Amino acid sequence: MNAIVRQAGAPAATDSVTGPAPVIGLAVGRGTGPELATVFERVLAALTEGHPGGVELVRSDRLYHSYVSLRGEGDPAEIQGLTARDAEHYEEFCRSLAARGATAVFRTAINAQSLYLVRRRLRAVKVDLLREEGTSLLLVRDQAQGFYTGENEHAPGRLTRTLTFSQELTEAVIEHALGRARREWPDGRIDRIVMAYKFHLLDGAFDRWVAAAAERLGVPIEVYQPDTVNRNLIAHGLPERTLLIAGNEWADIMHVVLLDRFGSGRQENRCTENVCLDRGVAGLVEYQTVHGSADDLAGRDLVNPVATVRAAALVAERHVGVAGAVERVETALAELERDGVATADLGGRHSTTEVAYALLARLARTPALARNA
Missing domain, CATH: 3.40.50.1860 (Rossmann fold)
Known part of the structure; x- marks a missing residue:
């Protein structure tokens, strides 16, 4: 041994x-x-x-x-x-x-x-590549910000949870996701880049950050509410190569559904990877x-x-x-x-x-x- x-x-x-x-x-x-x-x-x-x-x-x-x-x-x-x-x-x-x-x-x-x-x-971001009959979905889950990463403050009969979003971290997640997509698809072709976040709760800041990142990186990025992503997935399916960057609030719940959609087996049999972006x-x-x-x-x-x-x-x-x-x-x-x-x-x-x-x-x-x- x-x-x-x-x-x-x-x-x-x-x-x-x-x-x-x-x-x-x-x-x-x-x-x-x-x-x-x-x-x-x-x-x-x-x-x-x-x-x-x-x-x-x-x-x-x-x-x-x-x-x-x-x-x-x-x-x-x-x-x-x-x-x-x-x-x-x-x-x-x-x-x-x-x-x-x-x-x-x-x-x-x-x-x-x-x-x-x-x-x-x-x-950290979690990365999962799902494939079925020529269609690939690269799911990158933002684990570094949002509700899941909040901290609790206790008072009698009350709990306050505080969480943070930042432009710098949002851009870091996008850049890592793009880099990973280019590794998975070396010819450089990505048919669609979608972000699923509850951005309507963030006073217009989040979608502005994404728009600025998309312009700087020279790629089209679509930002949708999670329920819209669900509806589009049901109604239209996915193109051959989709990069989906998602807030963990939605991605954690939807993971088992996406596994089923892509015929990728049961959660009990799967492992996944989390990549640390901290220097x-x-x-x-x-x-x-x-x-x-x-x-x-x-x-x-x-x-x-x-x-x-x-x-x-x-x-x-x-x-x-x-x-x-x-x-x-x-x-x-x-x-x-x-x-x-x-x-x-x-x-x-x-x-x-x-x-x-x-x-x-x-x-x-x-x-x-x-x-x-």
């Missing part, structure tokens, strides 16, 4: 011939997090077996709260304090990874309020399962590991340099589906461990391709 697991703050692993091992972060939340972290470690180790210098997997030394675990921690003020401490710790963990040259971290589900405090500070962590990508912490399944060996397995494959291929890792994993998952090896949520009768070991056995029978340079 070539993956070296260390706690955050431990000395870096170095090979005298190949130099420092690639550093990958691992952050674990409560609920089913510890079980899925084990799956991630094992699959990453299998995929990177034989990689020169190995892989250094740096695990955060804190087990972060889920929403369910927080509910038993006392009154709102105590919960707010724990939320803030989790956010501060995870932010510092991400910054420490970036300082060591890490480009990826896998995180299991944690409490959303802590998570979005970090996403605001690290200026201090630029280049760090956080991978996560789309599903939540599933606290009701914690410790029962019943959680679906497919999304975690896919995240391990993406990390191995994109960040360690293991060519063909995603294809190997997808082939193995297809074999498991064919053979009926699945957890109960997918209609199967197998445990998390049984699914993971069945997949590892199939990976062991398929040779790894040559590593990327």
